[in-house]
Amino acid sequence: METVSIFDWLEKSKKTILVSGSSKVKSHYRTIEVSDKIDEQKNKTKNNKYEQIRRISSDIIEGRKSIIRLDERGEEGRIYAGGTAIEATCILGEYRRAASALYRESEEKRDPTIGNLESKEEQLLTNYAKVEGKWYNYNEIKDNTIKQLNSGTEADVFVYNNERLRKLGLPLNSDDSKCVVKIVDYRVGGSLLPSEYIDNRIALYNSLFPETKYELLGFTKNKDGDFAFVLKQSYIKGHELEDELIYDEDDDYAENTDELEDEIIDWLDTNLGLKWKRSGTYINDDYIIDDVNFSNVIRQNKTNKLVFIDVIPRLNTSNSDFKGTNHYREFDIVDNEIKKSETVTIFEYLRIKRKL
Numbered sequence: 001m002e003t004v005s006i007f008d009w010l011e012k013s014k015k016t017i018l019v020s021g022s023s024k025v026k027s028h029y030r031t032i033e034v035s036d037k038i039d040e041q042k043n044k045t046k047n048n049k050y051e052q053i054r055r056i057s058s059d060i061i062e063g064r065k066s067i068i069r070l071d072e073r074g075e076e077g078r079i080y081a082g083g084t085a086i087e088a089t090c091i092l093g094e095y096r097r098a099a100s101a102l103y104r105e106s107e108e109k110r111d112p113t114i115g116n117l118e119s120k121e122e123q124l125l126t127n128y129a130k131v132e133g134k135w136y137n138y139n140e141i142k143d144n145t146i147k148q149l150n151s152g153t154e155a156d157v158f159v160y161n162n163e164r165l166r167k168l169g170l171p172l173n174s175d176d177s178k179c180v181v182k183i184v185d186y187r188v189g190g191s192l193l194p195s196e197y198i199d200n201r202i203a204l205y206n207s208l209f210p211e212t213k214y215e216l217l218g219f220t221k222n223k224d225g226d227f228a229f230v231l232k233q234s235y236i237k238g239h240e241l242e243d244e245l246i247y248d249e250d251d252d253y254a255e256n257t258d259e260l261e262d263e264i265i266d267w268l269d270t271n272l273g274l275k276w277k278r279s280g281t282y283i284n285d286d287y288i289i290d291d292v293n294f295s296n297v298i299r300q301n302k303t304n305k306l307v308f309i310d311v312i313p314r315l316n317t318s319n320s321d322f323k324g325t326n327h328y329r330e331f332d333i334v335d336n337e338i339k340k341s342e343t344v345t346i347f348e349y350l351r352i353k354r355k356l
Contacts, residue, residue, distance in 0.1 A: 077207030093331035134218030154188035178235040242294035
């Protein structure tokens with residue numbers, strides 16, 4: 001006996017009804033009725049799937065489950081990025097497991113077109129965002145900003161406060177401080193796929209530089225019509241180190257370059273154990289940080305402290321140029337050994353995990 005899915009059966013029934021009604025009117029109404037049932041069933045299936053992913057995300061945030069992909073520190077950074085980042089990771093991770101051979105080939109050859117993985121991941125995230133209300137309109141974000149900051153090839157950057165966030169239905173800040181909303185082209189900076197961007201540029205970044213951590217709000221099409229991430233980040237009051245450079249009369253060399261570089265070297269060594277390797281790149285056995293330049297380091301106004309933005313982290317694996325000891329794990333979700341009766345906040349949970 002032939003076995004068919006509910007969708008196959010409904011599609012077959014729909015075609016049959018088109019030719020079997022006693023009149024054109026009757027056939028028309030029956031077709032509409034079955035078509036509605038098909039759409040309703042498909043939407044229900046999608047919603048059930050995303051509802052399940054939301055429950056898993058909640059379990060991860062509350063410490064009952066963990067994602068296996070980065071090291072423990074990196075996965076803490078994923079939680080800092082919020083529920084959307086976790087849900088997106090689960091959706092793409094599920095697909096990664098189903099197409100693991102294609103992913104291995106794509107990563108080895110650094111070619112996102114293999115198996116159409118780039119467009120497939122974008123479509124998975126687009127479908128999710130549109131169903132879950134996390135698909136945003138670029139022009140609305142641009143038109144409702146307090147002001148637009150200088151933007152590069154990677155991102156358009158807009159300043160927002162809670163009043164403006166509320167107007168667009170975006171998640172609010174915990175206080176009424178300003179934030180920046182960034183529309184980011186994930187391809188700029190070397191990310192192969194959206195999943196790679198989430199792993200490295202959001203989750204790992206957050207774990208290393210929590211003062212400027214990202215919250216993933218959703219997705220959009222940027223001004224060029226390309227798939228893009230919508231991120232929220234704290235608005236840092238300060239100035240770029242580039243503004244502190246003192247140039248000679250010919251304006252071709254800054255006499256205090258070495259002094260400012262030494263300050264960056266000292267901060268990264270003291271706080272993260274990262275050593276200078278080459279211009280803009282710092283490493284240890286676990287991590288590689290690229291694109292560390294004077295325009296990506298801000299000196300805060302009140303504290304005079306250095307804050308890093310938009311640098312590019314990744315795990316230092318045995319396949320990297322620097323032959324590290326860290327590695328990316330095969331995606332999985334595992335249960336944590338926490339008593340069911342024990343209720344903890346995410347910050348308490350992360351503190352507990354560090355002590356284990």
